[in-house]
Amino acid sequence: MRLHRLEIAAFGPYARREVVDFDALGADGLFLLHGDTxxxxxTLLDAVAFALYGTVPGARGQVKRLHCDLAEPDTDTEVALELTVQGHRIRIVRGPExxxxxxxxxxxxxxxxxASLTWLSCPPHGHAAEGVTRIxxxxxxxxxxxxxxAEQFFQVVLLPQGEFARFLRAETTEREQLLERLFGTQRFADVExxxxxxxxxxxxxxxxxxAAAREWVARLAQVAQTEAPEEPxxxxxxxxxxxxxxxxAAARGEERAASAARRDAEATLQERRAAADRVRRVRAAHRRLVELWEQADQRASWKSEQAAARRAHPVAELAAELDRVTERLEHARRDETVAERACLALGFExxxxxxxxxxxxxxxxxxxxxxxAGLVEEAGRQTGDRDRLARFEERAAYAAEQAAAISQKLEGFPERMRQLNAEYELARxxxxxxxxxxxxEQEAAAALADADRLPELERVVQHALDAERVAVDDHQSARATLLDLRERRLAGMAAELAAGLADGAPCPVCGSAEHPAPAEASADSVGDAEExxxxxxxxxxxxxxxxxxxxxxRAENELALVRERLSGQTREQLAKNLTALGAELRxxxxxxTSKARLEESIRNAQAEADELTAxxxxxxxxxxxxRxxxxxxxxxIDERAQRLDAARGDFDDVGKRREHLVLLGEAAEELADARSARAAAEELLEERHGAVLDAARRAGFATVEDALSAARPQSRLAELERWLTEAERAEAAAKGVLEEPELRGVSPEEEVDVEPAQQAVExxxxxxxxxxxxxxxxxxxxHDLDTLAEHFRCALSELEPAEREYAELEALTDVVNGRGQNARRMSLxxxxxxxxxxxxxxxxxARLRSMSQGRFSFVHSDAAGSRGTRGGLGLDVxxxxxxxxxxxxxxxxxxxxLASLALALGLADVVAAQTGGALLDTLFVDEGFGTLDSETLDVVMDVLDELRAGGRVVGLVSHVEELRQRIPMRLRVRKSRTGSTVRLEGGMPVAC
Structure with a gap:
């Protein structure tokens, strides 16, 4: 991987677009990024990382705040990087959220x-020529x-010295976390x-x-009613x-003996009960016959009453019918009287x-x-039509009144619409x-807040100036002391070397084995520890x-920004302006806020006018x-009134006259019906008197009253019949019992004792x-013990191999996780x-021995830690x-x-080899050179010169002044109130 060109805009402290030409900067193979703290x-290294992976290293990546606060609002935050990877030149452009x-x-x-990726050369196989645009x-x-x-890149290409110093001194757990991120050992953690x-x-x-085996043991002991042994x-x-x-077996023998004894006792009890039952039945039959003989007179009385009641029954029925006819005649006479009175009341002749x-x-x-009837219906319509006529009059009057009121309302609408439109224009x-x-107002409030902060900012600036003067004085004093001590040590170096001489041993300066006059330390000599x-x-x-x-x-920058925003305005002016703006804003x-209401009022008024017109x-x-x-x-109505007047006669209206005629006809009809019913009832009554007297004589009674006194209701007759029938049946049953063969010869005085046999059976x-x-x-x-024992046997047969398998698995798991038989306490x-x-x-x-002139080497230790903690990641010198x-x-x-730099470079080589990545032609080393003296710095620079062998480019990030003299190609980063800028020193300017 080789970087060619980096462009950043509104990124970090860079407010404008800055360009870094790595081809020009790294032409010599070694360049320096320097500038103020x-x-x-x-940030330039962060930009490279962000362009490649969309994130920045360390804690800065967690904040996710990459936009420059000093940039213009129209300037987009963007990072563009051109690089060559595996022979393909690409351009990556990213912008953060x-x-x-x-x-x-x-x-x-x-x-x-x-984000976007553009191929500046032929794309690899399987990639589209137009590039990639999805993040x-x-x-x-x-x-x-x-x-x-990204983690591996940050450790391999952007070497953060602070982190490797911590890695060098870290405990096993911290060192393990970093190595896991770099070498991707998650699959081994997954195995563990x-x-x-x-x-x-x-x-x-x-x-x-x-638990299943213990449960079967408990159930076996519970069923067997015994205690389980410790190891069943x-x-x-x-x-x-x-x-x-x-x-x-014993219980079954007892069951057979008890069953035989029960059968013998039950047979004896059955015989005694049969004899007692025969005596009881004979006694009961004798008692029943005696009771029936004592009831002979009463049964004769019941038969006589039953016969008389049956002969009087027809006479009683005819007498009841005669009573009903008499009652009907009385009702008919009363109805006739009421009907005559009704006819007289209506004026019937x-x-x-x-x-x-x-x-x-x-x-x-x-x-x-x-x-x-027809004229009555017309009279009803006449009343309804007169009501309708009145309603028509009311409707016409109401419509005329409403039309006048609406016209009066419409007269004021033009003026009202003009007022609403004027108010709406003001609201708009x-x-x-x-x-x-x-x-x-917001600007004025912010300015007033800045004015309030101004005294405090001035105090902060003054305090920062005082602190800076004190820190400068302390640093100059400490540096003077250091230089004095070094000078004194150099002056006494001969005595320091002489202190290490031994008889017969060669002198490290001259090589002589004799030391006739070794130098002695003076009173003000200085040792290595003091230096x-x-x-x-x-x-x-x-x-x-x-x-x-x-x-x-930072304090001066913040104070200058506040003063620039205030533009010389006093706090009183700002407060007065804010008050006036607040009043105007309210x-x-x-x-x-009344605009919407006025819009609604205008729409409502126009709609109301249209509605009123309609x-x-x-x-x-x-x-x-x-009308x-x-x-x-x-x-x-007038035409119908003439016909109705002629038809009503002396009545108020036709309906009342018709109603009178209907009532009079109904009264005459009812009187005729009542008079006809009265005559029929009289004839029927006379006929029923003769029939009752004839029926009493035929039944053998002298008078009708004698027949009625002998009559009985049906319930009494049924009761007499039931009593007589029951007595006859009881007598026959008692005699039948005494005639049974098994009861012959049984005396009712005989006694049979059943209790002893009953007790024996129980x-x-x-x-x-x-x-x-x-x-x-x-x-x-x-049965339960057989079943449970079988389950217990099955549980034991399954438990034994499971315990052996678990013991093997537990031992292996402990070894894989660094415990148990793992003597080094190392997990997989x-x-x-x-x-x-x-x-x-x-x-x-290899790097550390070169930089330390052969003094130091790294030693890896796989011993367990103190107090049995995990080992395997020890690193000593x-x-x-x-x-x-x-x-x-x-x-x-x-x-x-030196150790951290060597460790970082060694780790970069191993990670690059392990990942199988592309050749890393560009490498950055960030800070840490201020702790080296001139001689050691020469050695480190020689090692870094070796890194650029074969076309490799090494970039150093440091503010050490001596490096500016050693490295010809430099990128100067300058800081100002309007944002940082970069400039190439020793070559063409990259950006201004």
């Missing part, structure tokens, strides 16, 4: 993320071409998890089998089954006339009433100017100075129609039932990562000066940088 050096001001109106809108497809294409993920999940599943299954087996189950079989005369008179009256103008006034401590204090003072300068710049708001026309039409109908109806039956229950219980227990994933780390240590050692292996945490600041 916070100028945007690392961010919020930008709306192009129309106020507020913000979200600019969606976008996900661009990401997949880039990852497929580079052969590595698969073993754990399988062990959990098999453990649950084994526990289920154990098949022998125990066989033993309790044998006990159950013996108990079943000759109410005492015969029935034929009354019926003829009633027919004549009905005929006269029928002739008047207020609404049009509302947004502008609101924007001015290192002073260098560390100088480095910390420099960091504090850089932080103070950055804080002062007035416009009140007026603008209503007035309708009222005129209704008035004309009502015409009124005149026609009045003529019909005792024998209780014994038999207990024996049967015992047999049933023993049989069921034996840690083992794979340890192998990768060992490769990294070998590759990094072998110091050839002392011959001991040291922890990486004991390295100094410069040594840590």
């Amino acid at each position: 916070g100028a945007g050096k690392t 961010y919020r930008r001001p709306k192009r129309r109106g106020d507020g913000y809108t979200t600019q969606q993320a976008r 996900d497809e661009v990401g997949r294409t880039v990852q497929r071409l580079l052969g590595m993920s 998890r698969w073993f754990r999940d399988l062990r959990t599943t098999r453990g649950r299954e084994l526990e289920r089998r154990r 087996g098949l022998d125990w189950a066989t033993e309790i089954r044998q006990h159950a079989t013996a108990a079943l 000759q109410p005492q006339a015969e029935v034929a005369v009354l019926r003829a008179r009633a027919a004549a009256l009905r005929e006269q009433a029928g002739q008047l 103008q207020a609404e049009a100017g509302f947004e502008a006034i609101r924007a001015r 290192r401590a002073a260098a560390e204090r100088e480095r910390q003072a420099e960091q504090r100075r850089d932080l103070a300068v950055d804080a002062r710049y 007035s416009l708001t009140q007026r603008a 209503d007035r026309t309708r009222m005129h039409s209704e008035e004309s129609e009502a 015409a109908k009124q005149r026609a109806l009045a003529e019909r 005792d024998a039956r209780s014994r038999a039932e207990s024996a049967v229950a015992a047999v049933r219980a023993c049989s069921q227990r034996a 994933r840690s083992y794979v990562l340890a192998a990768r780390l060992e490769e990294v240590a070998v590759a990094a050692t 072998l110091d050839d000066y002392s011959g001991t292996v040291r922890p990486a945490k004991t390295l100094s600041g410069g040594e840590s940088f």
